[in-house]
Amino acid sequence: xxxxxxxxxxxxxxxxxxxxxxxxxxxxxxxxxxxxxxxxxxxxxxxxxxxxxxxxxxxxxxxxxxxxxxxxxxxxxxxxxxxxxxxxxxxxxxxxxxxxxxxxxxxxxxxxxxxxxxxxxx
Numbered sequence: 001x002x003x004x005x006x007x008x009x010x011x012x013x014x015x016x017x018x019x020x021x022x023x024x025x026x027x028x029x030x031x032x033x034x035x036x037x038x039x040x041x042x043x044x045x046x047x048x049x050x051x052x053x054x055x056x057x058x059x060x061x062x063x064x065x066x067x068x069x070x071x072x073x074x075x076x077x078x079x080x081x082x083x084x085x086x087x088x089x090x091x092x093x094x095x096x097x098x099x100x101x102x103x104x105x106x107x108x109x110x111x112x113x114x115x116x117x118x119x120x121x122x
Contacts, residue, residue, distance in 0.1 A: 013081055020074040027067050061115055068111040076104050 035046060054060045083096045 010081070010084070013077055017074065017077055017081065020070050020077070024067075024070055024074055027063075027070065030063075031067060055115070064115050065111065068115075069108065072104050072107055076100050 080097065080100055083093070087093055087096060
């Protein structure tokens with residue numbers, strides 16, 4: 001059993017790593033501008049009330065969820081690409097891939113249960 005993608009060369013993983021990296025840099029710049037410069041309260045302190053008011057807008061929720069999904073995909077893909085270089089036995093790859101998939105699902109679920117309930121509190 002091989003846990004490589006169908007093309008087998010690693011090109012798709014390499015390309016997706018570059019694309020998600022570029023998109024994440026752009027999303028990080030937007031996130032930083034929104035959180036620290038645009039719409040910051042006059043006190044300069046970003047508090048729970050301000051954040052929950054922002055999450056009343058579905059675009060903020062969508063933005064944060066896309067940010068989390070891309071960050072998880074980028075990070076887990078990077079770890080998988082590194083492990084492919086060092087672990088060659090099918091059972092090792094299966095254990096590592098299963099662990100990464102489980103970690104990804106758990107972290108995504110935590111992000112969703114954190115961000116989505118805030119969307120209804122305005």
